[in-house]
Amino acid sequence: MRVKEIVLKNIATLTFIGYSPIAPGTAGTAVTMLFVYLLKPSTLLLLLLIVISFIIGVISSTSAEITFKKKDCSHIIIDEFVGSLITIAFIPQTPYNLILAFFAFRFFDILKPPPARQFEYIFKRGLGVMMDDVAAGIYANIAVAVIIKMVY
Numbered sequence: 001m002r003v004k005e006i007v008l009k010n011i012a013t014l015t016f017i018g019y020s021p022i023a024p025g026t027a028g029t030a031v032t033m034l035f036v037y038l039l040k041p042s043t044l045l046l047l048l049l050i051v052i053s054f055i056i057g058v059i060s061s062t063s064a065e066i067t068f069k070k071k072d073c074s075h076i077i078i079d080e081f082v083g084s085l086i087t088i089a090f091i092p093q094t095p096y097n098l099i100l101a102f103f104a105f106r107f108f109d110i111l112k113p114p115p116a117r118q119f120e121y122i123f124k125r126g127l128g129v130m131m132d133d134v135a136a137g138i139y140a141n142i143a144v145a146v147i148i149k150m151v152y
Contacts, residue, residue: 005067007065008060009060009063009067009068009113011060011078012057012060012063012064012075013064013075013076013077013083014028017031017077019076024074026106027082028077029083029106031081031103032084033088034088034103036084036085036088047103049085050085050086050089052080053081054130054134057082057126058091058126058127058129060126061076061125062081062126063126065075065125079132079133080109082133083133083134083136084132085137087101087141088101089141091145092136096111097144099142105136105137108135108140109132109136110134113139116136116139119131119135
């Protein structure tokens with residue numbers, strides 16, 4: 001394996017996190033929420049991070065699918081990272097909201113309501129890997145925003 005492939009695989013799997021023996025996607029989402037809690041990025045920084053991570057995610061997950069010889073391998077979790085960031089975009093980053101965002105994203109990522117599931121088949125390789133989680137993140141973001149509005 002060449003250095004470029006190793007680097008891209010490590011990005012796609014978020015290094016060791018994607019190799020979690022139990023629910024790597026859930027582990028990736030939890031680490032992302034912890035990352036947001038600790039970093040407390042501004043809205044602008046968060047949006048920039050989403051765009052950059054999405055582009056890098058498409059490239060790295062395409063390479064990782066080829067390396068793993070498996071479509072959307074469970075070790076690839078950069079898509080959960082991006083989807084989780086989308087979930088928390090424009091949402092106050094309180095501990096309560098981050099926990100709510102965690103569960104909302106996991107719910108929509110697992111359920112994959114239309115058109116999220118179709119994105120896996122419409123788009124090829126890394127773009128397909130990323131797009132279903134982008135859709136799940138958008139659904140979760142809306143759900144979290146509605147819940148916050150109802151509670152506050």
